[in-house]
Amino acid sequence: MIARRRAMGRREVVRDLQQRAAARDSSSRRRKRRGASASDGAVRNGDPTGEEETHSAPADGVPAFDGPWSDEPARYRADRDAALDTDPMRRASWDDGAPGDDGRHRLRAPFDPSRVAGRRPGLLGVIARFAWRDLRHRALVPAATSFAIAACCMLLLTLGDVASRLFGHQQRTLAALAPTRIVALADIADPSQRLTPRTMRDIAALPGVAAVVPRYERRVQVRLGTGDEQTLPADGSLPGDPDHAPAQLAWGSGFLDSRDPGAILPRSLLQKLGGELTAAGPRPAVLMVRWSRVDRDGLTHHVDREFPVVGITAGGDFPFPRVRLPMVVVQRADLWSRGFLDDWNGELQAPQGAGRAWRALPLPAALSVHAATLDDVEPLAATLQRRFGFDVRSQSDSVRTVRETAGALTSFVGGLVVPVATVVGLLILILQAVTLFARRDELHLLQVLGVPRCRIAFGIHGLQGLLVGTTGLGAALLAFLVLSAAIRDAISGVFSVPADAIAGGPVFAAPWLIVLCAGLSLTLSALGSILPAWLTLWRMRGRVLED
Amino acid sequence: MDSDFIDPIARPGAVEVRGLTIRYGRTEVLGRTSFDLRPGELTTLEGPSGVGKSSLLDALAGQSRAARGGVWIRDHGGRMVSDPADRHLLASRVFQTGNLIGTLSVRDNVALRVTLGDLRDRLVDADALAVVIEHVLAELGLAGLGERRPGQLSGGQVQRVAIARGLVEPAPLLLVDEPTANLDRANAMCVIDALQCAAHEFGRTVVVASHDVELLGVADRRLAIHGRTLRDVTRAAAEELLA
Numbered sequence: 001m002i003a004r005r006r007a008m009g010r011r012e013v014v015r016d017l018q019q020r021a022a023a024r025d026s027s028s029r030r031r032k033r034r035g036a037s038a039s040d041g042a043v044r045n046g047d048p049t050g051e052e053e054t055h056s057a058p059a060d061g062v063p064a065f066d067g068p069w070s071d072e073p074a075r076y077r078a079d080r081d082a083a084l085d086t087d088p089m090r091r092a093s094w095d096d097g098a099p100g101d102d103g104r105h106r107l108r109a110p111f112d113p114s115r116v117a118g119r120r121p122g123l124l125g126v127i128a129r130f131a132w133r134d135l136r137h138r139a140l141v142p143a144a145t146s147f148a149i150a151a152c153c154m155l156l157l158t159l160g161d162v163a164s165r166l167f168g169h170q171q172r173t174l175a176a177l178a179p180t181r182i183v184a185l186a187d188i189a190d191p192s193q194r195l196t197p198r199t200m201r202d203i204a205a206l207p208g209v210a211a212v213v214p215r216y217e218r219r220v221q222v223r224l225g226t227g228d229e230q231t232l233p234a235d236g237s238l239p240g241d242p243d244h245a246p247a248q249l250a251w252g253s254g255f256l257d258s259r260d261p262g263a264i265l266p267r268s269l270l271q272k273l274g275g276e277l278t279a280a281g282p283r284p285a286v287l288m289v290r291w292s293r294v295d296r297d298g299l300t301h302h303v304d305r306e307f308p309v310v311g312i313t314a315g316g317d318f319p320f321p322r323v324r325l326p327m328v329v330v331q332r333a334d335l336w337s338r339g340f341l342d343d344w345n346g347e348l349q350a351p352q353g354a355g356r357a358w359r360a361l362p363l364p365a366a367l368s369v370h371a372a373t374l375d376d377v378e379p380l381a382a383t384l385q386r387r388f389g390f391d392v393r394s395q396s397d398s399v400r401t402v403r404e405t406a407g408a409l410t411s412f413v414g415g416l417v418v419p420v421a422t423v424v425g426l427l428i429l430i431l432q433a434v435t436l437f438a439r440r441d442e443l444h445l446l447q448v449l450g451v452p453r454c455r456i457a458f459g460i461h462g463l464q465g466l467l468v469g470t471t472g473l474g475a476a477l478l479a480f481l482v483l484s485a486a487i488r489d490a491i492s493g494v495f496s497v498p499a500d501a502i503a504g505g506p507v508f509a510a511p512w513l514i515v516l517c518a519g520l521s522l523t524l525s526a527l528g529s530i531l532p533a534w535l536t537l538w539r540m541r542g543r544v545l546e547d
Numbered sequence: 548m549d550s551d552f553i554d555p556i557a558r559p560g561a562v563e564v565r566g567l568t569i570r571y572g573r574t575e576v577l578g579r580t581s582f583d584l585r586p587g588e589l590t591t592l593e594g595p596s597g598v599g600k601s602s603l604l605d606a607l608a609g610q611s612r613a614a615r616g617g618v619w620i621r622d623h624g625g626r627m628v629s630d631p632a633d634r635h636l637l638a639s640r641v642f643q644t645g646n647l648i649g650t651l652s653v654r655d656n657v658a659l660r661v662t663l664g665d666l667r668d669r670l671v672d673a674d675a676l677a678v679v680i681e682h683v684l685a686e687l688g689l690a691g692l693g694e695r696r697p698g699q700l701s702g703g704q705v706q707r708v709a710i711a712r713g714l715v716e717p718a719p720l721l722l723v724d725e726p727t728a729n730l731d732r733a734n735a736m737c738v739i740d741a742l743q744c745a746a747h748e749f750g751r752t753v754v755v756a757s758h759d760v761e762l763l764g765v766a767d768r769r770l771a772i773h774g775r776t777l778r779d780v781t782r783a784a785a786e787e788l789l790a
Contacts, residue, residue, distance in 0.1 A: 043770060043779040446663075446664075449659055449664040450636070
């Protein structure tokens with residue numbers, strides 16, 4: 001038709017127009033015969049009948065039409081027919097496979113979903129492609145946002161990591177302190193003041209007492225193989241002592257029975273004596289112990305014994321290390337040291353002037369009372385002091401200090417998260433808002449093209465926010481892995497933190513930190529993208545897009 | 548279905564305007580105007596600048612609310628719809644300045660409303676859409692520019708991409724604003740051919756606001772806005788030519 005019109009002269013064009021006008025009139029007459037209510041197609045201004053006040057929609061029930069693509073355009077036929085001939089799947093999507101009378105395939109109902117077998121692009125894929133291209137085009141703002149998020153995450157990771165390590169160190173110290181243990185000391189010189197079995201039973205019956213373990217403490221010289229010699233206290237210990245319960249041991253099984261000829265050392269003492277803990281156990285594995293006493297003539301006597309190491313405790317026996325030996329051995333050592341035995345293996349002798357009240361059995365000079373909970377420690381200590389007259393030592397003060405320090409540190413890091421997140425969130429919001437201000441027309445165009453606001457804000461901008469947030473988080477983790485050692489050294493130097501407190505180990509030892517950073521970065525980034533877009537779109541409601 | 552046996556007024560895209568009044572504040576742009584538009588016709592809208600041509604197109608497309616009166620468009624189910632949101636689904640609007648998304652390629656811009664916008668539900672075959680887009684771009688002299696961004700195109704090319712978007716969108720009513728304003732004669736003829744094709748071969752209702760004499764010459768119907776009133780000047784133009 002276009003080519004025909006171009007070939008026409010001016011008069012032919014006019015005649016053609018007149019013929020089309022006549023066809024319109026004829027169509028209008030046909031419609032009137034059917035009783036349709038619409039006008040005859042003429043333009044009317046003013047509408048003297050006042051029809052505009054009671055406008056009603058024209059009658060329904062007119063036959064449906066397939067749509068603007070229902071007639072296949074002539075110029076697409078060749079390509080489409082060629083595609084249909086080679087692709088049966090596409091043929092099924094366009095028609096039922098049978099060519100028409102003219103031998104060509106017909107597009108029968110292209111908008112009828114029930115007839116569709118063709119490929120429809122997934123909405124998520126379209127949104128992702130849009131978001132990605134948009135990000136690539138506006139490289140500067142996403143890069144700046146990612147950098148802000150990476151800096152935020154890096155700061156949180158560093159602080160959190162150091163705090164986590166310090167907290168771990170303090171927890172280990174706390175465990176080594178045996179915070180529920182109360183040591184009750186009697187007068188060692190006076191046998192009548194020693195802890196009798198009855199006294200121990202009375203103490204065990206006190207409320208809040210979990211266990212009562214007698215203690216014999218004697219200073220001894222110890223040596224591992226040909227290593228250094230150390231002088232330290234040796235405690236008599238029983239198999240059920242909570243101080244070296246299986247949970248406290250880094251290696252070994254501890255005492256299996258009260259006569260077990262073994263020794264239990266803390267790991268720090270093992271290292272101090274020149275030994276090492278391997279997978280197969282401590283090396284050397286035999287502890288040399290020497291007891292000494294001075295007789296009335298001023299002569300010094302020694303007794304040497306060898307004990308296989310049966311356990312290594314994880315804690316350090318803070319603040320002073322001690323070695324644990326079987327109760328029977330230390331009892332005998334106690335008697336030998338105080339002159340009740342001439343010979344280590346000899347018979348027990350009554351001291352001169354001892355009456356009938358003298359007991360043949362050695363009585364402990366100290367008692368370890370284990371409280372059920374930390375809250376029971378102070379009342380128990382007071383009772384032991386008041387009622388039994390013991391000199392009482394507990395580590396409640398140390399425990400309180402460690403707990404308060406750990407709490408303050410945790411609060412400090414937690415307190416830092418809020419301002420850091422706020423500043424970074426505001427930064428992202430400002431960045432996005434400035435960018436969106438320059439792109440308002442684009443957002444408005446998307447709205448005019450019928451893209452729902454949710455799809456723009458939550459789909460496109462939300463996805464962009466997640467992409468940017470993930471990039472920032474990834475960059476922060478990478479930077480942290482590279483720089484964490486240097487940062488720890490710097491913090492250790494500046495704040496005089498013990499090197500072993502924050503040394504070594506990957507950041508992934510604290511997964512909550514990664515989760516916190518991931519949650520923060522993704523939330524901030526997504527919110528920073530979605531919120532300005534949503535507000536901009538909301539403000540543009542009902543506005544006409546201007547040329 | 549043979550379109551010759553269907554009354555044009557019964558096709559989707561038939562428009563009935565009754566007592567339409569458009570106001571901006573207290574200024575009345577168009578007063579109490581009634582007219583019909585038929586599918587398969589290319590209608591031009593004439594008038595001096597600022598007389599309200601774009602406002603009328605906006606009102607037809609459901610992008611602005613009429614002060615009084617109403618606009619009805621026949622949908623694919625045969626019903627006449629007047630709600631702006633429903634009318635928006637039946638209309639494609641082509642702006643004079645293109646209004647393209649700068650970050651998307653030409654091809655993505657053309658397909659935007661069909662892949663991401665409110666006409667997505669009517670997209671059934673991405674391959675068919677790709678074929679249609681390539682043909683439309685080729686028809687408008689944009690072959691080989693599908694992957695370019697709007698920033699890499701001239702003003703005339705941007706305008707033609709916007710027209711391509713309107714042509715590809717499967718909406719029965721096509722509303723175009725000054726499509727040939729920035730084009731040389733050869734490209735203007737391509738655009739005019741494409742608009743005629745949309746009306747005569749695809750059966751769409753095409754309304755074009757334009758001053759282009761060439762375009763006015765091939766229009767099936769010519770409407771003109773003068774002093775807040777709309778007049779059909781088709782017959783007058785023909786008689787003028789005959790005289």
